[in-house]
Amino acid sequence: MSTTLQIAVVVGSLRRESFNRRLAEALIKLGPAEFSFKHIEIGDLPLYNQDHDATPSDQVKRLKSEISSSQGLLFVTPEYNRSMPGVLKNALDQASRPYGQSAWKGKPGGVIGMSGGPIGTALAQQHLRNVLAYLDVPTLGQPEAFIQHKEGFFEADGSVGAGSRKFLQGWMDAYVGWVKRHQPG
Numbered sequence: 001m002s003t004t005l006q007i008a009v010v011v012g013s014l015r016r017e018s019f020n021r022r023l024a025e026a027l028i029k030l031g032p033a034e035f036s037f038k039h040i041e042i043g044d045l046p047l048y049n050q051d052h053d054a055t056p057s058d059q060v061k062r063l064k065s066e067i068s069s070s071q072g073l074l075f076v077t078p079e080y081n082r083s084m085p086g087v088l089k090n091a092l093d094q095a096s097r098p099y100g101q102s103a104w105k106g107k108p109g110g111v112i113g114m115s116g117g118p119i120g121t122a123l124a125q126q127h128l129r130n131v132l133a134y135l136d137v138p139t140l141g142q143p144e145a146f147i148q149h150k151e152g153f154f155e156a157d158g159s160v161g162a163g164s165r166k167f168l169q170g171w172m173d174a175y176v177g178w179v180k181r182h183q184p185g
């Protein structure tokens with residue numbers, strides 16, 4: 001039996017040159033071989049409308065199926081106006097319904113993010129944690145990672161620069177332990 005654990009990677013920015021997408025890519029490079037990371041598309045989801053709970057779009061069906069078939073969640077998000085971006089909240093809402101059929105329930109999660117500002121997405125992450133608590137997603141508490149984007153953070157090949165590599169490897173190692181600890185059985 002394969003022991004590979006699939007991690008659904010949800011990036012809260014749709015921007016082509018997104019720092020958070022680059023951060024997600026760099027984190028994936030720090031992950032173990034036994035984890036496979038799957039990017040989850042959230043940019044093409046319709047806006048959530050409860051009228052459509054019984055007739056979800058193909059995009060929403062795809063989202064729910066990709067979350068359901070994953071064993072862990074990795075959220076990498078910017079901060080928009082001191083909260084999470086609307087596209088991310090929309091994805092959380094979409095896969096949480098119909099009531100009682102949430103795809104998120106019980107999937108262990110990690111939250112991390114990068115912004116230009118000095119508090120490095122702290123408030124966005126805290127808002128996201130509130131929602132994840134309600135959705136029954138056990139979320140890694142420590143270490144926290146509030147990352148301010150600075151020149152040289154990423155190497156030319158997309159990996160994390162020497163100044164932050166040890167810290168991010170420590171974060172990834174804790175996340176891996178968290179995901180493994182929360183597998184059923």
Ligand SMILES: Cc1cc2nc3c(=O)[nH]c(=O)nc-3n(C[C@H](O)[C@H](O)[C@H](O)COP(=O)(O)O)c2cc1C
Binds near residue numbers: 013115
């Ligand atoms: C609508 C909007 C709101 C923003 N609000 C914040 C904020 O509250 N805190 C912050 O640190 N940066 C804020 N920023 C700046 C982002 O940190 C910056 O645009 C960052 O590059 C976004 O992440 P991305 O590169 O992954 O797209 C905001 C940017 C936008 C477009």
